[in-house]
Amino acid sequence: MSDTDIEGLKQLQKLLIGLLDDSSTLSDSKFTSTVQNLNNLRSDAEIRQRLGQSEIAWSHIIHILILFRNGPILPGSEVETNRIQLLNNTLLLCSNILTIGESAQVIAFPRLQTEVFNILELSHFTPVTVSCLKVLVNLGAANPAIRNQIFKLFISRLNDDINGRIVDSLDDNGFSVLIIYILGGIGNSDMNCNAFVTSDFGKRSLNIFISKTENWNTDTNHKNFDLIYALIDTYVRFGILDQVFTALSGYDVTDKYFVLLKILDGKLSSESSVTIPNSGSLVRFLYHNIFVQLVKPLAVDCMTRKVEHDISQKIASLTITLLECIKNLLAYTSNSVLVNEKAVQEFIDLLKIADREIPRKTLKTDNKLEDTKSYEFPSLKVLLIGILSLLVEKNQGAKDEVRQCGGLPVVLNQCNIDDINQFIREHAILLVKGLLENNPENQSFVAALEAKQAVPSTALEEAGYETEITDGKIALKRRAPKN
Missing domain, CATH: 1.25.10 (Leucine-rich Repeat Variant)
Structure with a gap:
């Protein structure tokens, strides 16, 4: 084991031992030192590279996530605020480490997947939700089999209350991450396309996406419109766009039809060679x-x-x-x-x-x-x-x-x-x-x-x-x- 490996594990062990020693409180001094430790790990690319390929490191990181998830729930208190911020920072550390490649993703899966879903089911905080989505995006980025397994679990495990809370709480940045995650899940699988659009989560997401598309389109610099275009293009490519129309509902369903038709019309009119299965x-x-x-x-x-x-x-x-x-x-x-x-x-x-x-x-x-x-x-x-x-x-x-x-x-x-x-x-x-x-x-x-x-x-x-x-x-x- 190299010096870099040892240094990274020492930092993780120091962080973990400190939390195990006193996980019921997160005082200002402890909070500050923990944030510093997490930032040190996130900022050092070489350490992240080594940690991502270590079973021991991932065990420590997942244990830290569990400690923060199970920490004291005292709504409105400073301790609770600190706990949520540290949970979010640890998720961002996971996301960063996973970007090193498939080796880290294979080692972290499925334990990290399980813990991220546990957090999603409990979290009511938008930054934590967005960070969970970033982890899921990167966890299956290089391995289609892992990506498909995560996506199937994502649309089947989360019940209507949870997926409603996830979608309803997101801001535009959060929607970007969610749409990117969905595109990764359905992009190469007609079965995933069908499963998503017929699931409660898929229907709710599509209705919100389409209702927001007009506003996204007015901002020419907003990437969400391009992401929605790519999402609809995927359904056109698999020949099941009619299912997206069927998923739309609500008092404003006519407006949603209009938005979807404009996207389809733009695709049919602007592209010289279009395949329409x-x-x-x-x-x-x-x-x-x-x-x-x-x-x-x-x-x-x-x-x-x-x-x-x-x-x-x-x-x-x-x-x-x-x-x-x-x-x-x-x-x-x-x-x-x-x-x-x-x-x-x-x-x-x-x-x-x-x-x-x-x-x-x-x-x-x-x-x-x-x-x-x-x-x-x-x-x-x-x-x-x-x-x-x-x-x-x-x-x-x-x-x-x-x-x-x-x-x-x-x-x-x-x-x-x-x-x-x-x-x-x-x-x-x-x-x-x-x-x-x-x-x-x-x-x-x-x-x-x-x-x-x-x-x-x-x-x-x-x-x-x-x-x-x-x-x-x-x-x-x-x-x-x-x-």
């Missing part, structure tokens, strides 16, 4: 559980002026973000996922209401487009047209459903300029082209409308069709290409 399951969930059951009824009430302006602004933003996510996700899955859910009719119904309630605006007739009201849902119509285009692509059943639910006239009516739905005319013409392709029934229907001059004059021409009369009947045919 189980995208069909996610887009079906967003459509059925959020669009049909929640957002569409709210949007209809908003467009028909049944809600106050401030609320309508939130609903409009939520609706647009949700539709953006659905549209982007359809690029990763078969359109039959939603066609089989009868989504065509739901989207056509909303487009009809939007067409009826929200007038078109153009720069020629409306000089102040910035005065567009929230209930006018900027971009709603063009988003619905885009989603319908994806649903009818190479899907004859979807094309027929558009006609059967009375959608052809309202789609044709979008073949006009509308500056609060930029490029809607072009998108609508492409949708018309898709609806007419290889579908004689839709062609006949549109031909009849054109005969009544119910179709914008250039829409069919730009879609590549023209009308002709054959045997006294009007029909559509493909335009001959221009030379």
Whole structure:
């Protein structure tokens, strides 16, 4: 054993013997000397390196933790304050020693794990809770097997009262440590992902994280938003983001949905190459559980002026973000996922209401487009047209459903300029082209409308069709290409 090893153990033994000699009191002088001893150990990197690889050293350290945990509980007293501070300092010493590498982590586990959980179950002090989390982060940092075992115990051992106390007491710094710990636990394990999001602790944590995300996002220097983004990205990567939506609850659940949708939309929109496992399951969930059951009824009430302006602004933003996510996700899955859910009719119904309630605006007739009201849902119509285009692509059943639910006239009516739905005319013409392709029934229907001059004059021409009369009947045919 080197001189450094001997010196480190001497300091630990001195500290331990002093505490065993008089563990019932922590006078000012004893408190000061104990803090000094702990600081000496924490500040010497070489000593920490040696201590981390010593079974005897870890036995001493864990014994010290037990003494501080079982010390006198005298709320508000100086002795109690000193005890808590020393307990916290000893935990920080453990955390620092564990950073030397896997050898220290293997030696300390599982005795240190057991004692940290004992402290978590008893502690009501935020600094101690945060320090416990730091120890758990470092205890499994280099060994996936240890990390998984600790994480499983973490979400199963702590009951609802304890995990509630942990989450509710943390400040922003504490949340950073907790999210880092969770990311380490779930990052490489879909089983841990599932276990966390379905546990009481996971549900409570996610609800608090998401409710705080907006504030974290306003501070561009705050790392917690990036950590939440990484957490949500993990659930996207494992194809179980729908479970995060399911875990959200409370009176402000709509606001939480909006935050989560914005994160998903940002990921889908900003990354050039995105892998979305189980995208069909996610887009079906967003459509059925959020669009049909929640957002569409709210949007209809908003467009028909049944809600106050401030609320309508939130609903409009939520609706647009949700539709953006659905549209982007359809690029990763078969359109039959939603066609089989009868989504065509739901989207056509909303487009009809939007067409009826929200007038078109153009720069020629409306000089102040910035005065567009929230209930006018900027971009709603063009988003619905885009989603319908994806649903009818190479899907004859979807094309027929558009006609059967009375959608052809309202789609044709979008073949006009509308500056609060930029490029809607072009998108609508492409949708018309898709609806007419290889579908004689839709062609006949549109031909009849054109005969009544119910179709914008250039829409069919730009879609590549023209009308002709054959045997006294009007029909559509493909335009001959221009030379």
